[in-house]
């Protein structure tokens with residue numbers, strides 16, 4: 001039977017990770033996969049997470065199953081972190097999932113259960129795994145214009161025009177903040193216009209929020225998600241704890257189904273529980289428990305917020321440094337967008353050939369669509385990258 005299996009296309013981001021590992025050059029620079037690195041190139045465990053882990057090791061008395069939706073305290077803490085007071089807690093059904101990807105996958109599964117004909121509108125470009133999962137699940141996708149190749153900002157008119165084609169029963173997938181892969185984001189006034197289109201079309205928004213705290217701050221980065229969730233009849237939200245808690249391998253995420261009517265929550269919650277049971281039964285608990293401990297303990301939370309803020313500011317500093325270095329070398333402002341973008345990524349907006357030249361000639365690894373991970377840089381490597389960008393002729 002297995003001989004009938006087809007070769008699957010390799011994931012571009014993961015393939016790049018492997019190629020980087022195998023490159024013997026000592027001067028190589030990894031700007032590929034979206035993992036935070038400090039100035040020495042390490043992905044540290046955050047102090048608060050380490051402290052919570054120590055407490056947990058001492059206090060945890062059992063590894064028995066939690067609930068199908070995970071520990072309710074995790075859902076409460078994360079709903080509060082993402083949604084603040086924008087919607088009553090009673091209007092939110094929530095389930096822990098294996099990472100942000102798990103939450104995305106379960107969200108699509110819920111969409112398919114609710115409407116097998118649903119189309120999912122996706123930004124062009126979006127995180128490649130969105131497309132891969134949708135394709136795997138046989139869900140129709142409709143790209144909407146997003147990135148403006150000229151300005152390296154958002155093609156907002158194009159976006160509005162395209163998402164206006166969605167209908168009730170369709171889903172519009174949006175990045176809550178720190179758009180992956182472009183780094184180009186909407187402002188709140190623009191989000192209000194998106195909400196107006198969603199209300200007019202009746203389509204359901206699904207928000208992927210994987211980088212809260214990496215852009216303009218924890219509350220600032222959640223503002224769009226809160227606006228949408230409090231304005232439209234129903235919203236799906238896939239939140240990841242991988243990046244902002246630095247617990248990538250623990251696979252910690254939360255899927256939320258928000259409605260304006262608390263009476264819908266029971267059915268939504270039952271569906272989320274059911275979907276977890278069908279796919280893996282109980283979600284992983286370790287990372288979720290650490291996040292809960294950090295968010296619910298004043299001292300740990302303060303420490304976490306301070307460290308996250310330092311991470312955010314270091315990325316902003318690197319953005320400024322890279323933009324000004326490129327301005328100096330190119331004698332133009334054409335790279336100014338790097339300082340405007342937010343989050344871990346920026347899309348340079350160059351060709352795959354140029355990206356390949358950066359890899360071959362300079363040992364600089366970025367995704368083929370010219371997405372670079374700002375957090376893969378440090379003060380010393382910024383000038384090296386800037387020089388290489390100019391040398392290859394971008």
Ligand code: LMR
Nearest residue numbers: 013032033034035127180
């Ligand atoms: C990325 O976009 O690089 C990250 O979200 C990691 C991944 O799983 O692709």
